[in-house]
Amino acid sequence: MGAGEIRTLAARAGIGPGTTVLDLCCGVAGPGRLITAELGCTYLGIDASASALHLARERAAGLSCRFEAARLPPVPRGQFDVVLLLETMLAFPDKDALLRGIAAALRPGGRFAFTVEEGEPLTGAERAAMPDADTVWLVPLGELEGALERAGFEVRWIEDWTQAHRLTADALTAAYGADAPAIATAVGMRAVEELVAAHRLWSSWLSAGRVRKYAVVAERVA
Template sequence: MRQDERRRFATALEDARRAAYPPGEYVGQESFMSAGEIRELARRARIGADTSVLDVCCGVAGPGRLITAETGCRYLGVDYSASALQVARALGGDVAGRFEQARVPPLPDGRFDVVLLLETMLAFADKAVLLAAVARALRPGGRFACTVEEGRPLTGSERAAMPDADTVWLIELAELEALLAGAGLRVTWQQDCTAAHHATASALLRSLMARSDHLAGHLGRQAVVELITSHQLWSDWLGRGRVRKFALVAEPR
């Protein structure tokens, strides 16, 4: 998705996304995570009022805004999309926090107590370079809190079926743990989110299909077809275990 499209997509999809989540679980996220999962990951990463947090690939920063509002942490959200950051700033209101436009890696200068990477590790083909940059950005005793789509790399036919397949780079858990170890990090907490994210992906699919004509008027028919196709694939893959989803926290060894 081009960076100038993010605001248009976020606005058009707001109702469909909100309808797909149980009451209170939608907080502006562009992902399969629920508000409860976001809070739990923040708790496991020990985010509090004195915590400096770098949110990598924050998008419109729904999770980041929630964490900042509820913990009072010192927050910096980074994303390449200027239009996504415009949405994040507009929706942030009185919530303290800063946003910067940047392509990552590298990560911004400075060191942080927590680095967040929510629902976007998938987009990085070279995860070793990414994780090395994360490790360098952590202060001593820092925490890396992320989600990961786990599984074998996509086959040729799977890549042909998936829209924007150049942003879909699965990794098996053993390989991820090895890459984390190579960056000097070890997993200290892990949770399997597969069943919950399958349910969310399926609910989002139904919500998008129910609003497809309305959405096509705002986004174009092809964009809606691609959204529905990608959600069909994620629902299928998560449902039959082709892909598993994990939340985890890793810390320096």
């Protein structure tokens, strides 16, 4: 996500001074650090990767950010104003269980702000072509809206970000290809080849309309 997209989503979610934010699957917490620095929220980032959290803590020095290591599900319980799930809804096969957990972490009237890849589930051939297909669980938009409603949410804002994310996938494909030798020294050439192949598939699917990318803010009403 670009900084402009992060700011747009944060504004739609009502993040500001004193807002309590739970960021699920935060990684190195680039979005979290941006909104904490600019908007003055109180931030807790959760991720399963110890190395990602180590970098997040280093880069968040001086900010009101906390980080905890945890694998999802379950979602940590609490009474947060906003829960973020950016670029990782795709990785959860059971959307209903995930959304119930997120609803339980929000106070009544709290907002769930997320991005999601929308489309029919992958076919057998598509799963065979996609590296790490066990983390790719597409969901049709109507099915997602039904799951949100069952979990006690009402959608307050939704915007199609397909074009912007197709351009990002194209740019990343080119960058990974250009830097393949350097990246391979750290992770191996096979990992680089899979990274490039996955981004090429995403670019193709986004271009053809096989997948669409949405940003969503839903409010907990029940």
